[in-house]
Amino acid sequence: MPIYFLILVCLLKLRKSENAFKTTFYSLLLQHSIADVVAMGLYAFQKVSYVLIPDLIFGKQEFLAPFFYNCFFWFIIIRSSGVALLTIHRYLVIVKSFFSLSISIQKLKSWKIILMYWIPAMVFDSVFYSDPTVQFDSVENLKNIVNPETTLRSTIVCISFLSISCFICAISNCLIIKYVRAKSSSFSKPLQRELRLTLQVSLPFGAQLVLLCFMIFANLYAKTGNVSLSSHLAVSFN
Incomplete structure (x- = not known):
């Protein structure tokens, strides 16, 4: 948590003093850091509240149990969408830098970038992850009780979204690599900088692949009816 917060603070400070950090890429990265x-923060609040105020949490389970459960998937979708946007941006800037679309994206205002990052993912989440039936088992354990169909549907939708996002990222990265190989003899300093940023974006893409494997594993348990284990995996990973 402190590391994420430190990155966010550094980005905000750099954007105030350096024009190089006011680009579309860093605006997207800022939103990703906020996510x-x-x-x-929600994860920390959940864990601390379970220890300090379990009676209050259990008493408000009609709202809090679905909230905590659905938030796990909400932020997977939001972050997965963010990684895809960052990777597509890398592709457009490096491979299609002179296309009108790339130039237009580079000139986007901050508020448009914010809407582009958050709104589509949140609309998707509100459609697929708003199940109000999740409950806690007891005030002592505060483990989620989830309908097997809900768990199965949630993981399948999540796996599908992650798969599409990973596919987009993989194709974009392959096209970038192909372009770099073709232009390896004429790298300018700006292009070298963009490539370094691309390497940074590849790290969350790798983490996303790991998450996809995890969700497939959780889905297998959900299909066998082991909802308690799949729910436990979801809470642990969150």
């Missing part, structure tokens, strides 16, 4: 901080 990380919010997700970690």
Whole structure:
């Protein structure tokens, strides 16, 4: 949590003093950092509240149990969408830098980038992850009780979204690699900088692949009816 918060603070400071950090890429990265901080903050609040105020949490389970359960998937979708946007941006800037679409994206205002990052993912989440039937088993354990069909549907939708996002990222990265190989003898300093940023974006893409494997594993348990284990996996990973 402190590391995520430190990254966010550094980005905000750099954007105030350096024009190089006011680009579309860093605006997207800023939103991605905010999503990380919010997700970690909710996770910390969940764990601390389970210890300090379990009676209150259990008493408000009609709202809090579905909220905590659905938030796990909400932020997977938001972050997965963010990784795809960052990777597509890398492709457009490096491979299609002179296309009108790339130039237009580079000139986007911050508020448009914010809407582009958050709104589509949140609309998707509100459609697929708003199940109000999740409950806690007891005030002592506060484990989620989830309908098997809900768990199965949630994981399948999540796996599908992650798969599409990973596919987009993989294709974009392959096209970037192909372009780099073809232009390896004429790298300018700006292009070298963009490539370094691309390497940074590849790290969350790798983490996303790991998450996809995890969700496939959780889905297998959901199909066998082992809802308690799949729910436990979801809570642990969150």
